[in-house]
Amino acid sequence: MGCFQGSCTDSIEPPNRPNAPYASSVVPPLYCDYNELKIKSILRKMIWELGLACVLPSRRQRSSGKDQKEGHNDKKDNNNLEHNKAWLLAESGGCGAELTNADPQSVHSSFRFSFCSQVELESLNMSSSTAATVLMVNLDNGLTESRSRELKWRRIESLERSISPVANTLVRFSYGEIVSATRNFSKGRVLGRGALSCVFRGRVGFLRTAVAIKRLDKEDKESAKAFCRELMIASSLQNPNVVPLVGFCIDPEEGLFLVYKYVSGGSLERHLHEKKRGVKGCSSLPWSVRYKVAIGIAEAIAYLHNGTERCVVHRDIKPSNILLSSKKTPKLCDFGLATWTSAPSVPFLCKTVKGTFGYLAPEYFQHGKVSDKTDVYAFGVVLLELITGRKPIEGKRPPGEENLVLWAKPLMQPGKEAIEELLDPRLKLTPRKSIQVARMVQAAAACINSEESRRPSIDGIIAILRGEDETIPL
Numbered sequence: 001m002g003c004f005q006g007s008c009t010d011s012i013e014p015p016n017r018p019n020a021p022y023a024s025s026v027v028p029p030l031y032c033d034y035n036e037l038k039i040k041s042i043l044r045k046m047i048w049e050l051g052l053a054c055v056l057p058s059r060r061q062r063s064s065g066k067d068q069k070e071g072h073n074d075k076k077d078n079n080n081l082e083h084n085k086a087w088l089l090a091e092s093g094g095c096g097a098e099l100t101n102a103d104p105q106s107v108h109s110s111f112r113f114s115f116c117s118q119v120e121l122e123s124l125n126m127s128s129s130t131a132a133t134v135l136m137v138n139l140d141n142g143l144t145e146s147r148s149r150e151l152k153w154r155r156i157e158s159l160e161r162s163i164s165p166v167a168n169t170l171v172r173f174s175y176g177e178i179v180s181a182t183r184n185f186s187k188g189r190v191l192g193r194g195a196l197s198c199v200f201r202g203r204v205g206f207l208r209t210a211v212a213i214k215r216l217d218k219e220d221k222e223s224a225k226a227f228c229r230e231l232m233i234a235s236s237l238q239n240p241n242v243v244p245l246v247g248f249c250i251d252p253e254e255g256l257f258l259v260y261k262y263v264s265g266g267s268l269e270r271h272l273h274e275k276k277r278g279v280k281g282c283s284s285l286p287w288s289v290r291y292k293v294a295i296g297i298a299e300a301i302a303y304l305h306n307g308t309e310r311c312v313v314h315r316d317i318k319p320s321n322i323l324l325s326s327k328k329t330p331k332l333c334d335f336g337l338a339t340w341t342s343a344p345s346v347p348f349l350c351k352t353v354k355g356t357f358g359y360l361a362p363e364y365f366q367h368g369k370v371s372d373k374t375d376v377y378a379f380g381v382v383l384l385e386l387i388t389g390r391k392p393i394e395g396k397r398p399p400g401e402e403n404l405v406l407w408a409k410p411l412m413q414p415g416k417e418a419i420e421e422l423l424d425p426r427l428k429l430t431p432r433k434s435i436q437v438a439r440m441v442q443a444a445a446a447c448i449n450s451e452e453s454r455r456p457s458i459d460g461i462i463a464i465l466r467g468e469d470e471t472i473p474l
Helices: 034-049 075-082 096-101 118-123 145-167 175-181 223-234 268-273 287-306 362-367 372-388 404-412 431-447 458-465
Strands: 085-092 111-116 132-138 190-193 197-204 209-216 245-251 255-261 311-313 322-324 330-332 339-341
Touching: 145 223, 145 245, 175 197, 175 209, 175 245, 175 255, 209 223, 223 245, 223 255, 223 339, 268 322, 268 372, 287 311, 287 322, 287 330, 287 372, 287 431, 287 458, 311 372, 362 372, 372 404, 372 431, 372 458, 404 431, 431 458
Parallel strands: none
Antiparallel strands: 085 111, 085 132, 190 197, 197 209, 209 255, 245 255, 311 339, 322 330
8 A cells, every 4th residue: 555656667676875865665666756756755745744644665666466465364354455545646747758857846837646546546558758756545434343343441430431420320231131031132022213322121130020121222322412401300300100220231342221210100192092801882981080199190200300400301292102000190200301491480492302292392393492381282182082082183083183282272272171072971970070170171171271381380280280389260
């Protein structure tokens, strides 16, 4: 690899003069004089300043390609490198005599540069009247295996430093334990899938504790950042309505894993929207459980916003991220999109809008504005699902009813008695439960207000649900 000065096809032995001006392994052509050497020196310096390293090759016959393989022990590796080679040909506009008589200060302006392949270079018939310099340029965009491994370890070291404040408070699992717990990531153990993650059910430890193992996509460039943020946030949360983080696993080759406590009752989405087999027209989720879910998740959101050292915005509150225990206690999970804010009432702009369509607040969806009110709006959509039994977006609905929020808003205007029209027809209510429904309708109407400034905080929503705020008549 290097540069080839092609005015002469054959090389000669260096003269036996101690001060003879010749390069390390290439002898200047027979017609070269001092001026030409000076010109070539200037050219080399110019090329070095451009950052193109040129190593002059040893003597060889142009008709033979054997010398290209000298010094290489691995023939296969050498052949692979040849595929990534290109040659930069720098030709002067004139003959050797013109170069000799040219002004050294202006000679660089008379050169023409072009790319050619190895085959084209070998087939070039450069006459003795043309001065040329050939540079080998490696066009391989990839990293060598060792370099790639080094960068991977640097990322892991950086990640370890980032999570070090909380790493000792969690269980560190080995990759072998993760594989064993999930039975080699069996499809039958998949609990759910996200855009960049997959959650598996598993058992770990001597007591075979049930856990939910979240595997992040190792090919995604943002996985390390997302893993670090979720681990730091989830490890700081301790609330009965929040799924606790048990531990984690970091493997340089296989990726990143978060281990949560397993909640056996399934998701709210499954209970609310999947039809109960064998019982036609009957809801699998009675009103008492729905109201309990509304209160429990509202308290979980209030804890995120006001009960920790830093305000946490979940950004992905929806029924599939609300799990029910065996006693139907609701628990908020999946903090993959969660982020910190400086204070509950201080919004910030987010470059990338992430979340689930149908639950995104207007100011977040349109302008990327994130605050605690982002979660309040999403919670309002969940309340509407609890009341109506409908999904936020249903294409099979009649025209005008496809979007749950747009359909429900006119029916929740103050003074309009439309609760029966909103209510899930599968529910049977007593007078006491009817009061709870009215409160939930009020809370939902306040949550889905399009104007962020008029949307109450989550504490205000809890007050409405509990009947502590009677500003809106029942």
